[in-house]
Amino acid sequence: MLVGMAKKRLSPAGQMLVAAGIAEGISVLMLLVAFFFTAGSTSVVVTVFLVALVLGSIAAGLAALLALVGLVKFREYTLWLSFLLVAAFVFNPLTIFMGLVVFSGV
Numbered sequence: 001m002l003v004g005m006a007k008k009r010l011s012p013a014g015q016m017l018v019a020a021g022i023a024e025g026i027s028v029l030m031l032l033v034a035f036f037f038t039a040g041s042t043s044v045v046v047t048v049f050l051v052a053l054v055l056g057s058i059a060a061g062l063a064a065l066l067a068l069v070g071l072v073k074f075r076e077y078t079l080w081l082s083f084l085l086v087a088a089f090v091f092n093p094l095t096i097f098m099g100l101v102v103f104s105g106v
Helices: 013-035 042-073 076-091 094-106
Strands: none
Touching: 013 042, 013 076, 013 094, 042 076, 042 094
16 A cells, blocks of 8 residues: 555445445355255255355345445445345245246245
8 A cells, every 4th residue: 555545445335235235145155055066965955055145145234235225324335335234135035946946836
């Protein structure tokens, strides 16, 4: 870092957007792990699947909460926070799993 250059801080709305984006990224990563992890025995695969669903759901809930608070409290980044709020519900692992169960006819 150069001497004399101040580090620019994000606004609170920007910090909320970054935190919600990271949480949603973790949620999507856990969704991919849950559905594509196939290494090991059956019990390992089922355990990883369930743990990934729980962690992904917690991360999606956190992303939704952060995006909702950012939308209510701040006027900045409204469009991006709205996209994150919708993505937190659409890409929630439990929502995807429920959709697969309902539409598969099981």
